[in-house]
Amino acid sequence: MTAPSPSDPQATSTPSSSGGHALAPRFHGGHAVVGTDPRSPRPRRTGLILGILGGAAVLATLGITQLTASLGYDAAAENYDDATATVTREKSDLRTESSDLQAVSEAALLIVDHPADVLVVDAAAEDALRAAVAAADEATTSADALVASELPPAGEKPALFWDLFGSTAQLDGRSADAAGLAADLDTTSAEVGEASTALVESGIALLSTAGEAAVPFEAAHISARNDAVVALRDAAADVLTISTIDDAAATTYIALQDAAAQVVATETEELAEKAGPLLGARLEIEAFARALAPGVLLEFDWAPVVNGAGYNGSMGGYTTWWWDDPGRSVIQLSNSVAEQWPADRSQALVAHEVGHAISVKCQDMYDSSTQDSIEKWATAWAISMGFTDDANGVWAYGYPPQSYIDAAAGCR
Known part of the structure; x- marks a missing residue:
């Protein structure tokens, strides 16, 4: 076997002494093609995918968190808006209620502070009204403080x-505060309502006692002039119709007290005019006349001469009456009537004048179109009452028809 030259590029192995082949210590020259095993796995990209998925999860979590936070805020903001709207509404209501109570309290104060030294009112009723005014002032102070409180904006x-x-979280806290404020406003509103009710009730109670006191007050001042008594009655009637406490109620009450003062003043003037040695007899005659005509308001004037008589033992009388309600009359008598009192002739003349006065209660019983029939009526009435002395009108006007006497007997 021929061995290739070491420089032969195709020489890739040399036989070993033991046979077979051995790899060359290195590859060199040109490009070597490395073969692959078809059974070996492809390169893995798990890390990249996991990274991408992890990033997407984080983004999704952040998105959900952002959405949750946004929706939670919107719900809290809506709740706070509702709470502030409730507070605003209740503040408006309480502001009106407090203002109304303040007006009632001021009117009540006018009533209770007005001097009641003439027509004296019940002390317990006055104390109750003063206490109600104080309670009302406390209620309005509390109400005004709550109304002035402010809630911060969202x-x-x-x-x-x-x-x-x-x-x-901050809005939730503010909503809780607003709910607490609304509860306080509601509680205070109830307190204002209770104070108002107590104030009105105690005020009306005082006015009622004052109106009812007018009757015995009038009886205690019997010599007052008719106009003053009529004004007192009218004012008392007005007071007794009051169903609330306001400026009109205070004005009506003050008018009653002023009318009572006029009753006292006119009585003082009348008694001063009647003062003197004949005062006792004059007052007895006036009481006698009132007893003959219950329910008719009588006022008396005295003079030396009345209707052309009064001297040399003569007596004179003259009566003016009004058909209105209450029926009222002014009887003028000469001093000689008191000087001769209680002689039958004095009583008979007074009865004749009362016959004129009481006709306000019986105007349909006789003909009032002529002076003669008017005088015959008064004479007949005196006779029907049992006063037979000629001073009853017979001497001056003649004897009346029996029909007049019979009719007059029904006038009492």
């Missing part, structure tokens, strides 16, 4: 989830 919505979560 603010701008943050962009990133970590800020959204913080702002959501």
Whole structure:
């Protein structure tokens, strides 16, 4: 066998002493083609795929977190808006209620602070009204403080989830605060309502006691002038119709107290005019006349001469009456009537004048179109009451028809 030359490029192996082949210590020259085993695996890309999937998962988690944070914030913002709307509405209601209570309280204060030293009101009713005014003032103070409280605005919505979560928690806290404020407003509203009810009830109670006190007050001041008494009655009637406490109620109450003061003032003036040695007899005659005509408001004037009589033992009387309600009359008597009191002739003349006065209760019982029939009626009424002295009108006007006497008997 011939051995190839070492420089022969085709020489790739040499026989060993033991036979077979041995690889050359290195490859050289040109390009060597390395064969592959078809059974060996392809290169793996698992790391890259896992990286991509991991990144996608992170992005998805961040997206979900952002969406969750955004939706949570929106819900919290909506809840806060609802809570603030409730607070705003209740504030508006409480503001109105507090303002109304303040107006009632001011009117009640006008009532309770007005001097009641003439027409005295019940002390317990006055104390109750003062206490109600104080309670009302406390209620309005609390209400005004709550109405003045402010809730912070929701603010701008943050962009990133970590800020959204913080702002959501803050809004939840503010919603809780708003709910607490709404509960306080509701409680205070109830307190204002209770204070208002107590104030109105105690105010009306005081006005009622004042209106009812007018009746015994009038009886205690019997010598007051008719106009003052009528004003007192009207004012008392007005007070008793009051169903709430406001400026009109205060005005009505003050009018009642002023009317009572006028009753006292006119009585003082009347008694001063009647003062003197005949005062006792005059007051007895006035009481006598009122007893003959219950329900008719009588006022009396005295003078030396009335209707052309009064001197030399003569007596004079003159009556003016009004058909209105209440029926009222003014009877003028000469001083000689009091000087001769209680003689039958004095009583008979007074009865004749009362016959004129009481006709306001019986105007359909006789003909009031002529002076003669008017005088015959008064005379007939005095006779029907049992006063037979000629001073009853018979001496001055003649004897009346029996029909008049019979009719007058039904006038009481």
